[in-house]
Amino acid sequence: MDFFYVFLVGTIIGSFLNVIIYRIPIGESIISPPSHCGNCDSRLRPLDLIPILSWIALKGKCRYCSSKISYRYPFVELLTGGLFLFTYIAVGIDQKLVAYLVLGCMLIINTFIDMDHFILPNIILLFGLIAFVLLTVFLPFISWRDSFLGAFVGAVPLLILFLLTKGRGMGPGDVKFMGVIGLYLGWKLSLLTLFLSFILGGIFGILLLATRIKDKTDAIPFGPWIALAAFISMYWGSDIISWYLGL
Incomplete structure (x- = not known):
């Protein structure tokens, strides 16, 4: 069960990394406004924000305007969950664990921002x-x-x-x-x-x-x-x- 919880926490963190990857390059706050559809601007509800599962349940579309949601969102969530799980397995309960998780998150953020905006x-x-x-x-x-x-x-x-x-x-x-x-x-x-x-x-x-x-x-x-x-x-x-x- 420890592995499941570590992976789950990673996917939740991955959802937040998506916000950072999208908003930082365009100068938006990562706190306000709350998560919303980039097309119709509808505020997303908790059921729309479940990592990976919401994207699958909605078939990659916005619940409110049916615009497509990039596959990158669940991919980053899955990638971050994998990062947490793999690091936990490789390092264990050690002082390096938190440091490597922080570094890993920074690597993921910068990878996608650099790919999009150089x-x-x-x-x-x-x-x-x-x-x-x-x-x-x-x-x-x-x-x-x-x-x-x-x-x-x-x-x-x-x-x-x-x-x-x-x-x-x-x-x-x-x-x-x-x-x-x-x-x-x-x-x-x-x-x-x-x-x-x-x-x-x-x-x-x-x-x-x-x-x-x-x-x-x-x-x-x-x-x-x-x-x-x-x-x-x-x-x-x-x-x-x-x-x-x-x-």
Whole structure:
């Protein structure tokens, strides 16, 4: 039953992440007005807001105007529920659990915002920074030295790339994003995240160019690949590093 409750809490948090993903980039408050249909502006009732199940029961349509509701809403809820469950299984009742859940939520938010708007909002990164400080004070899960080194080795290479390309190869948001991630992961996992993000982003970029979905002049967000690399490092980073050193 513990697994069910952890997953359930994750889906509820995922529903709130949907609000953040939609409202932050357009400058709306995440508190007011209450949840409403983006088409007819009808206020949503509790039965309309049950994670995943409401979307299925309504067949992906608004109860009041029958406009389509994006599949992304249940997907983010399901993804966040999976994040909570998988992290709970992987970490257990440990001080890292809360830290990794906070980091995971930030990764999900920034992934979808960057995909839609090509930005990584400062307010989300600031939240991640403040949450890190509070967690380190009350639930210390990593040394300050390792955190600062993680932020340094994560952000500085991207900062150099940003300066050398004058912002054409990397955005300032990516630099700050990687710096905040480094605080949570430490220098070893931060380096691994950086390495994996370039590999993942490079492979995806080549596939887009090869299939002509994108051309050389199109911008491709890098934030999602940083986030995916960070997820891999969170769960399997130590094993990957041990495997590599053992070669």
